[in-house]
Every structure is written in C-alpha cells, then in structure tokens.
Amino acid sequence: MTARNSLQDLDGLPYWLMDGLGNDFVIVDLRHGGRLTSEAAACLGDRSGPFGCDQIITLSDHGGDVQMGIWNADGSEVGACGNATRCVGWLLAREQGTDATTIGSPAGPLHARLVGAQRVSVDMGVPKLRWQQIPLAEQMDDTRFIDIKLGPIDRPVLWGPSAVNMGNPHCVFFVEDAEAQALDRFGPLIENHPLFPERTNVSVAQVLNRTTIRLRTWERGVGMTKACGTAACAGLVSAVRRRLTDRTATVRLDGGDLEIEWREADEHVIMTGDVRLSGQGVFGD
Structure with missing residues (x-):
C-alpha cells in the first residue's frame, strides 16, 4: 500500500507538528470525524515518508471531553506518553483560553497546566510498582531490582x-x-x-x-x-x-x-x- 493510500482516510483533517524536547509528534484532530488506522499511523511515523515522528497522537471527542490516543511509529497503540500530553495540554489550553485542562487517555484522565509561554506541567498520576501492574511475566516482590x-x-x-x-x-x-x-x-x-x-x-x-x-x-x-x-x-x-x-x-x-x-x-x-x-x-x- 502506498503512503498516499494509507493516509487517504485523513484527507480534510487538521494536524499539528509538535515536539517536547525533540520527542516529536504528528497530532491528528478526529473530533469531527475520521479515523486513524495502524497502517496510517506507521506511515505518519516513517521518517522516510512525508512526515516522520516518534508518536502519532489522535484527539477524539468523548462525551464533550477530549480523548487522546497514542500510536508508536511502528503503528502499535500505547497507553501513555508524557511529552505528548504536554503538547496536547498546550494546544487545548490555548484553544480553550485557559491555563489548565484535563485530557482523557488510555491510562486515565491527565491534568495539564501552562506554567509559561511554551512550558507545561502534567500530573502523570501514581506510578505502578507491583510486578503484576508493570506487568512482569514472573512474580518479583521487589521491583527495585529485577532479575535481568x-x-x-x-x-x-x-x-x-x-x-x-x-x-x-x-x-x-x-x-x-x-x-x-x-x-x-x-x-x-x-x-x-x-x-x-x-x-x-x-x-x-x-x-x-x-x-x-x-x-x-x-x-x-x-x-x-x-x-x-x-x-x-x-x-x-x-x-x-x-x-x-x-x-x-x-x-x-x-x-x-x-x-x-x-x-x-x-x-x-x-x-x-x-x-x-x-x-x-x-x-x-
């Protein structure tokens, strides 16, 4: 499949190119329709293609709230990306005319706050530390030191x-x-x-x-x-x-x-x- 065919479902949709300290993203606005396939995500992530980035971020409407989707450059979906959350927080805060905003994510709601013109603070929640939560394939009671x-x-x-x-x-x-x-x-x-x-x-x-x-x-x-x-x-x-x-x-x-x-x-x-x-x-x- 050509790059053009992979991206045709995105025609007419807005996008932003952003980065947090060089960790770069293509942010795709799906709030008014459209979809992102894993093939399109991989095409957007491919640095030999028309875009190229570390992650692809989607913005979707979820009951009036903004939900963030996160795709790696290989087309796989993931649950969290801190730098992308800061970028999306900056976009939404400017759009909403506020200094603070809440973003839905696969990992749960995330709270972002502007602390400067281009500086954003994000509450990433409570870290998960038990072996089942990480997850690990074997029981390890002390995840400060794992057997690798x-x-x-x-x-x-x-x-x-x-x-x-x-x-x-x-x-x-x-x-x-x-x-x-x-x-x-x-x-x-x-x-x-x-x-x-x-x-x-x-x-x-x-x-x-x-x-x-x-x-x-x-x-x-x-x-x-x-x-x-x-x-x-x-x-x-x-x-x-x-x-x-x-x-x-x-x-x-x-x-x-x-x-x-x-x-x-x-x-x-x-x-x-x-x-x-x-x-x-x-x-x-």
Missing part, C-alpha cells in the same frame, strides 16, 4: 534494573556513565525480553547528584529517542526507591531537561518542561 543481566553470567555488564509502570512499562538500569552504554544495541533485546509480556521501554540512568539524573532511553516501538517523558518519570521514581536522589530532580535527556517531582503527599508524579509547535496544516492540501 547483560553479558557473561558470572561477570555481567549490566544487571538488576528497576521496573515501574508510568502508564507504560519501563526498565531502568543505573550506570556510572550513561554515555558509554550501547543502548542502541541492547535496548531491542531488553524491550523484547520474555520477562516483559507487553514489551518495555529501556533506559540507562546516571545519578549525577541528589537532584540531577542523566537519562537515555530506547523507546518501545520507536527506538532511540531524544526525550521520553514517561521514562524521565520512571527514572526519578526508580532513583527515589533506591534512595539515590531526592523526590524532585532535573532529568537531563538528549533533547533537554525535564523537571520531575514524585510528590510525597499523594504519590503523584509531576512532569514539567518545554513544548514547541513546528507546523500545522490539513491532510490532503
């Missing part, structure tokens, strides 16, 4: 990552030097590890101090990404659980910084960072 090793069994290069679900599953390895890790090589192996029945996002995290983490991520269904918001949240949560950082920290990603707080009062994770609108149009024009 890379390298020779008696001298593993990496071992004992943390696991957490931030609307999607994450596996976080703590390392001495995040830049030195061949994440593009072992990321696909861990993404498809039998321990993760729904596959997983894979990150390497280097704790620089109590309030700063350097994080790189291999994103499930996408590959290497400049910034993954849920991974930044998972990195901070995992670091706090291991008593490596405070509950508020700057997470340094390839595309820039996110401020993450795991709020003690209610256990909600708050993510704050910049967004950018790089283009908009109508499909078929």
Whole structure:
C-alpha cells in the first residue's frame, strides 16, 4: 500500500507538528470525524515518508471531553506518553483560553497546566510498582531490582534494573556513565525480553547528584529517542526507591531537561518542561 493510500482516510483533517524536547509528534484532530488506522499511523511515523515522528497522537471527542490516543511509529497503540500530553495540554489550553485542562487517555484522565509561554506541567498520576501492574511475566516482590543481566553470567555488564509502570512499562538500569552504554544495541533485546509480556521501554540512568539524573532511553516501538517523558518519570521514581536522589530532580535527556517531582503527599508524579509547535496544516492540501 502506498503512503498516499494509507493516509487517504485523513484527507480534510487538521494536524499539528509538535515536539517536547525533540520527542516529536504528528497530532491528528478526529473530533469531527475520521479515523486513524495502524497502517496510517506507521506511515505518519516513517521518517522516510512525508512526515516522520516518534508518536502519532489522535484527539477524539468523548462525551464533550477530549480523548487522546497514542500510536508508536511502528503503528502499535500505547497507553501513555508524557511529552505528548504536554503538547496536547498546550494546544487545548490555548484553544480553550485557559491555563489548565484535563485530557482523557488510555491510562486515565491527565491534568495539564501552562506554567509559561511554551512550558507545561502534567500530573502523570501514581506510578505502578507491583510486578503484576508493570506487568512482569514472573512474580518479583521487589521491583527495585529485577532479575535481568547483560553479558557473561558470572561477570555481567549490566544487571538488576528497576521496573515501574508510568502508564507504560519501563526498565531502568543505573550506570556510572550513561554515555558509554550501547543502548542502541541492547535496548531491542531488553524491550523484547520474555520477562516483559507487553514489551518495555529501556533506559540507562546516571545519578549525577541528589537532584540531577542523566537519562537515555530506547523507546518501545520507536527506538532511540531524544526525550521520553514517561521514562524521565520512571527514572526519578526508580532513583527515589533506591534512595539515590531526592523526590524532585532535573532529568537531563538528549533533547533537554525535564523537571520531575514524585510528590510525597499523594504519590503523584509531576512532569514539567518545554513544548514547541513546528507546523500545522490539513491532510490532503
């Protein structure tokens, strides 16, 4: 099927091109009709095609509320994307003439708030930490350290990552030097590890101090990404659980910084960072 045929159902629909720290999206407005197929999502995500992005986001009407759908570049649907939520929050807040908005998502309602002209804060909810919630294929009572090793069994290069679900599953390895890790090589192996029945996002995290983490991520269904918001949240949560950082920290990603707080009062994770609108149009024009 040609790219044109894959996208023909979208003709006449508005779209926006946005990114959060380089984590880029095509946002498709389905609130007045239309549909997005997995083939069309994969076509929009293909960087050799007419668009190209990390994720494709749909906006649908759900009883008068806006529901966000999330598709990876390979055409698979997922439950959460923090940077996309910030982008959609920025769009809807401007559209509604308000500083705060609520967005429906597969992971439940998400609350976004403008904190600057191009800066958005999102409440990502409470992290899921039990093995059944992540989910893992085997019972592990302490998901701060799960039984995965890379390298020779008696001298593993990496071992004992943390696991957490931030609307999607994450596996976080703590390392001495995040830049030195061949994440593009072992990321696909861990993404498809039998321990993760729904596959997983894979990150390497280097704790620089109590309030700063350097994080790189291999994103499930996408590959290497400049910034993954849920991974930044998972990195901070995992670091706090291991008593490596405070509950508020700057997470340094390839595309820039996110401020993450795991709020003690209610256990909600708050993510704050910049967004950018790089283009908009109508499909078929």
